[in-house]
Amino acid sequence: MGRAGCGRRRRGCRGRRRGRSLSAAPDDDGLDEAAVNGRMCIVSRHSMEPEALIRFVLGPERQAVPDLKRKLPGRGAHIEGRRSVVEEAVRRRLLQRALRSDLSGTERLADELDALLVRSAVGALAMARKAGQVVTGSAKVEAALRAGGAIGLVHAREAAEDGIRKLGQARHAATVTGQGGVVPTYRLLGTNELGLAMGDGNVVHAAILTGSAGSALLKRLEALQTYRGESHGSNDANDQRDLHEAAP
Numbered sequence: 001m002g003r004a005g006c007g008r009r010r011r012g013c014r015g016r017r018r019g020r021s022l023s024a025a026p027d028d029d030g031l032d033e034a035a036v037n038g039r040m041c042i043v044s045r046h047s048m049e050p051e052a053l054i055r056f057v058l059g060p061e062r063q064a065v066p067d068l069k070r071k072l073p074g075r076g077a078h079i080e081g082r083r084s085v086v087e088e089a090v091r092r093r094l095l096q097r098a099l100r101s102d103l104s105g106t107e108r109l110a111d112e113l114d115a116l117l118v119r120s121a122v123g124a125l126a127m128a129r130k131a132g133q134v135v136t137g138s139a140k141v142e143a144a145l146r147a148g149g150a151i152g153l154v155h156a157r158e159a160a161e162d163g164i165r166k167l168g169q170a171r172h173a174a175t176v177t178g179q180g181g182v183v184p185t186y187r188l189l190g191t192n193e194l195g196l197a198m199g200d201g202n203v204v205h206a207a208i209l210t211g212s213a214g215s216a217l218l219k220r221l222e223a224l225q226t227y228r229g230e231s232h233g234s235n236d237a238n239d240q241r242d243l244h245e246a247a248p
Contacts, residue, residue, distance in 0.1 A: 031094065031097055031098055032098075038050070038055075038070075038076070038078060039053065039078070040078060041053060041078055041079055041080040041085065042077050042078060042079060042089060042094050042095075042098050043079060043080065043085050043088055043089050043092075043094060044080060044085070046080075048080060050070065051219070051223075052080060052081055052226075053078040053079065053080060053081060054066055054067075054068065054078065054079055054080075054081045054086070054113070055067040055068075055070045055072075055076045055077070055078050056076060056077050056078075056079065056095060056099070057072045057073070057074045057075065057076050057077075057099070058074060058075065058099045058101050058103075061104065062101055062102060062103055062104050063103060063104050063105050063106075064077075064095050064099065064103050064105075064106060064109055066112075066113050066116055068116065068117075068120060075099060075100070077094075077095055077098035077099055079095075081223060081226055081227050082226060082227055082229060083110050083113075083114065083227050083228060083229065084229065086109060086110050086113060087110050090106045090107070090109055090110065095109075113227070114224075114227065114228070117220070117223055117224040117227055118188075118189065118193065118224060120220050120223070120224075121188065121189065121217070121220040121221055121223075121224050122189065122193050122196055122197045123197075123220075124213075124216050124217040124219075124220040124221075125154075125189075125194070125197035125198070125206075125217055125220075126196075126197040126198075127213050127216070127217070128208065128211075128213040128214050128216070128217045129197065129198055129199075130213075131211060131212075131213035131214075132209075132211075133208065133209040133210070133211040133213045133214035133217075134198070134206050134207070134208055134209065134214070134217075135206065135207050135209065136198060136200065136203050136205065136206045136207075137205070138163060138166070138167070138204075138205055140207070141153070141167060141170075141205045141206060141207040142166070142167060142170045144207040144209065145167065145170040145171045145173070145174055145183065145207060146170050146173055146174055147174070148174045149207075149209055149210065150171075150174075150183050150207040150208060150209060151183065151208050151209065151210055151214055151215070151218060152183060152184055152185075152186065152207070152208035152214070152217070152218050152221065153167060153171060153183050153184070153185045153186070153205070153206075153207055153208070154185075154186050154187075154188075154189070154194070154205065154206040154207075154208065154221070155167075155185065155186070155187045155204070155205055156187075156189065156190060156191045156194050156203065156204045156205070157187055157188070157189065157190045157191075158190060158191050158204070159187070159204050159205065160204075163204065163205065164187075167205060168185075171183050171185070184218070184222075186221045186225060187230075188221060188224050188225060188228070188230070191203065191204065194206065
């Protein structure tokens with residue numbers, strides 16, 4: 001009886017161990033390590049700077065919640081902050097495996113993350129406006145660019161090409177004359193979004209000025225631009241023409 005009971009206990013123990021390993025087993029290709037490592041993308045398994053990654057946690061309704069500030073509690077999974085990589089993670093069900101849960105709504109995750117990054121950029125733009133580190137209007141923007149006081153240039157998606165070209169010449173003039181360095185350009189937000197941040201529905205162009213709020217805005221715009229896989233405009237096809245036209 002003792003040996004039989006022991007045998008039954010051993011079989012029960014083996015069964016419980018097998019059940020436990022199925023529910024919390026590390027992925028055989030290193031996914032568990034990637035999920036625990038706060039600087040490793042669960043798709044590429046490459047270590048990256050925290051700013052290049054987006055952290056996701058399990059939400060109360062079993063949805064993947066982007067944690068842009070990396071402060072939410074719980075087990076997290078990191079994905080490189082590019083839409084194509086997020087879509088690959090969804091397609092391969094890597095978030096489900098990394099967060100150890102069936103997830104709902106993952107088919108909308110890439111779009112929802114884009115909208116979240118837009119809201120983050122709009123909020124940062126509003127803060128920079130309150131801090132006096134954004135100027136709007138073609139004349140003021142051009143003056144800031146030529147004086148070398150701008151650290152970023154924002155165009156509305158609806159901006160006319162001639163206005164963009166004119167400010168591009170001013171942007172390069174500062175480089176030619178030594179007044180400033182290369183100023184990145186962003187064309188990510190529509191007039192409605194710019195108007196919401198600036199409290200003015202007629203904003204088409206804006207220059208970002210130096211300061212902590214301006215620098216924070218640049219980071220938000222860079223994150224959105226990287227996510228969408230778009231160029232920031234400092235090396236676009238018009239640069240050589242603008243440099244020629246801006247030269248004294």
